[in-house]
Amino acid sequence: MNNILNKEKLNWKEKTEKFVSTRATKVILEKIQNNNCILISGPPGVGKTANAYCVAFILEKTHKFMVMEVNACDLHKYALSNMNQVFIIDDVFGRYCCDTDFSLICSSLRAVLDYHTNTKIIMTCRSQIYHLVQNQLASENVSFAQCDFLSDELQLSVNERREIGESYINSGIISELKDNVFMLYSFFPSICIIFAACKEQENFFTYPSSYITYEVKNIKLKSNETYLVLALLVVLDNVVEEIVLDEHNVKTNVMLRDIITESGILQTPSKGLLLSFLRSLDGTFVKKCDRGFTFMHKYMFNMMVGCIGHNFIRSILKYGSIDFVQKRMRLPCLLENIDSFMINVTKDLYNEYFTKLIRDISRGYISTVFANKQMSSAKFRREIIPHFEKHLKAKDVVDAKDKSTVIHKVSSLGYTDLLAYFVQNDMPNIDKQDSDGKTALHLAVLHRHQHIAEILLQQKADVHLRDSDSRSAIHIACNNGDLHMVDMLIKHKAHINKRDKLGFTPLHLACIRGLTEVVELLVQEKAKLNKVDDIGRTPFYVACEMNRLDIVRVLLQQQTMNHIHIEESKNGFTPLHIACEKEHTDIVETLLKYGANVNRPLKSNDTPMKIAKRHGHKDIIKLLRKYEEINTIQK
Incomplete structure (x- = not known):
């Protein structure tokens, strides 16, 4: 046993060769000098154990203390009354959960502290575990001084983090990091050690994914409650209000039951217990906010989505926000080079996924669903059309925000296949105007989708309707300089002399933009040259003002x-x-x-x-x- 302890001690002496002494080290040293027992609490990876050993080695050097790391329950076996000893008890109450005999540990601590005055004990404990046991610990009458790495006194500063980084890593890499990156994670010391050992990519300081994956894997194995509250934060798109875990809030019972079922956890913890575990994570992975609890920042959220999200797809589809589903879920067969923080929808869940999208469309979230990047894939659109046939009544659906219809969206985005489907199956009013007064034809013209515009015109779309700026489709086409679109609209009898809200005719707009070919076409089609805008400017005047020399020459051929x-x-x-x-x-x-x-x-x-x-x-x-x-x- 002594050989094992000595080997562990030598191992830590080697590890602490690059150790950087900080304010925390000085405080811990002072505390252990003035107390026989201290407890160092803090988030994982912050340097609790390294500081414990460093301080113990100082006592060994200055006061001839024997340094030993032991299990708390075995403490009494090694305590000697006639010798200066400093015992290190790492993760004294457990690493991911309180999985030790709490009463036995406390009894062992009391016995040694009461009868061995030359003994000092340095305990480390994760903040979450300490939060869960602190009330019980108080009742056990174990005397100790706490050193909390989450306190302002011990928390690592930017300069301390920079010095730690330079101790392990090429200073050129560290010098390029911005202050906010240094402060992203409490476990910055562990990031540096892993980076140096594994040669991670430089974005590891922003996205230490391998570290988070390792932690989540162990949490899943050893702490059901912690894993469930992390999953709940993912499912609810990074905000969990305390009311969600209120014992009297029956509205969330079914959701929690579904999440627990999908997790594969057999025992159902109480809401009160889950809330206690959520609170215990404050300062580690999550933080308190006005609305409840959220992950520390977007980077932590992204990594948790990548680690946990794929295990809770059904729950996310049922209870997650619309934005979360649209931005973070994908069919794996469609898009390449997407970041690893997306959730791949497995084939067996396609039906539920598309049903969710169509339900959101039916609830008026047309814009959100069609903003999904996957919509740009023809394969994705082929997958969704059969679900449109089964579940969508598009004729009566209007977007809650901009009053658009599905025809507006497919015309704006240029999805000929979807337009063809709606033309044949469930066509909303083709001339319906959105909150800006635009029709599907306006949007097709605006986004230069000529084939879409052709289909709409074939379906008798009104070429004369004006938007809120009093612009018809031909105004938009002239402003775009889309010669073929202008020609097509003229052939469908578009009015070429109507003025918009500012008094501009299509010819004014073409002159302003310097679109000579469009001007020539309009002149050829007998556009009126002397229509004035709201401040009395003719198209010719505007061309002169805007320095459109070629257009001025064209118009001069027609002017008196x-x-x-x-x-x-x-x-x-x-x-x-x-x-x-x-x-x-x-x-x-x-x-x-x-x-x-x-x-x-x-x-x-x-x-x-x-x-x-x-x-x-x-x-x-x-x-x-x-x-x-x-x-x-x-x-």
């Missing part, structure tokens, strides 16, 4: 001299005035060549020359002078 001088209503500017102000030199020269009046004054008596001089546009001043001289000679 009077058209060139049409004034906008805000300042009375003509196209030449605005081109001078904006310093569009090529536009100015083109307008002058076509006979624009170089001396035309505004109501303020500003001429193009005065505007150019005020802004210091030297090239334009030269042009204006040149054409003043030409006009004078001609007169």
Whole structure:
């Protein structure tokens, strides 16, 4: 036995060669010097045992203490009254649950502490276990001083964590970590040791998945209650309110029974016991929040989803949030290179999965379901169509947020196969407008899905309907510069001269965007050139203002001299005035060549020359002078 103890001691001496002394070490040393028994509590991996050994080795060196790690129940076998001894009892009440003879441990501790004044005992205990036994421990009259790694006094600072990291790992890697990454996990020391030993990827500091997987695996084997509350947090999308585990809340009984059944755990713990275990995890994997309990942060949640979620698919589909199901569950045969924190829906659960999606659509969550990335897969859509046939009454379903229908969504996303299905089977009103006044045709045009637009037009979609901006489909197509779409809409008798909310016609929009081919098509189709917007600007004026030289040349072929001088209503500017102000030199020269009046004054008596001089546009001043001289000679 002594050989085994000595071997363990040598093993820890080797492990602590890279140990970094912190504030916690100093506090623990002070406590054990002033007390015969201390208990170091804290989350797993924080350095409880390493600190215990380091402090014990200091006592060995300074006061000739014999250092031994023993089982608590065997303490009395090794305690000697005539010798300075320091005993280390690691995980004194159990590692993942309180699986020891509690009364026997306390009796052993009292016996040694009462009769061996030269003996010191350093115990370590996980925070969760301490939380569960502290009341019982108080009643056992065991005298000890506590050192809590969750306290402000002992919690590792950023600088201490950085120093620990540099002790185990290349300093270049550590120097690249940001302060918030150092502080993500209480078990940062263990992350460093694992990283150094296993050559993990650098994102291991953010996602220490192998460590969490190891912990969860052991929790599942040794602590049913802890595993169930972690599963409950996953199923309920990272928030568990205390009311969920209230003994008087009968509404959650069926859900808890389903989760326990799916876990494979045979014994059913009480809600009160589960709540106690949930509270005990505060500071380890979870934290208290305004709404109840949540995982420490999104990274912890992601890893727990990856570790636990696949064991509770039925419960998630039944009780999980809509967002959780849409974002975190997938058919494994569809998408590649998805992160490991997704839950693969097994083939035997496809029916339940699709039933859940369709139930959510029927409840008005159309946008959420169609935002599912898997919808972009034709294979996924083929899988869901038979379930539409069985369970979905799409004709009467409207999205709760934006008042859209399934036709809006498939038109927006370009899913020709789904549109074809709804056209044949359960077609909602094709001209239904969403909360923005847009129809399916608007959205098909907006997202450039010409084939979708063709189908909608074949189904007699109203090409003239306006959205909340008073734009019809052809306004949107012209704004997009989608020449083929514009041509198709014109062939379906779209009005090309209607003004939108700002007074823009389709021609205005094409001029603003600099879409020469669209302008040419509209001109060819006899679009009115002198329709003005809400501040009196013609398409030609807008083209000059926006420096669209090619469009200006196209429109000049259709304009008379009077058209060139049409004034906008805000300042009375003509196209030449605005081109001078904006310093569009090529536009100015083109307008002058076509006979624009170089001396035309505004109501303020500003001429193009005065505007150019005020802004210091030297090239334009030269042009204006040149054409003043030409006009004078001609007169």
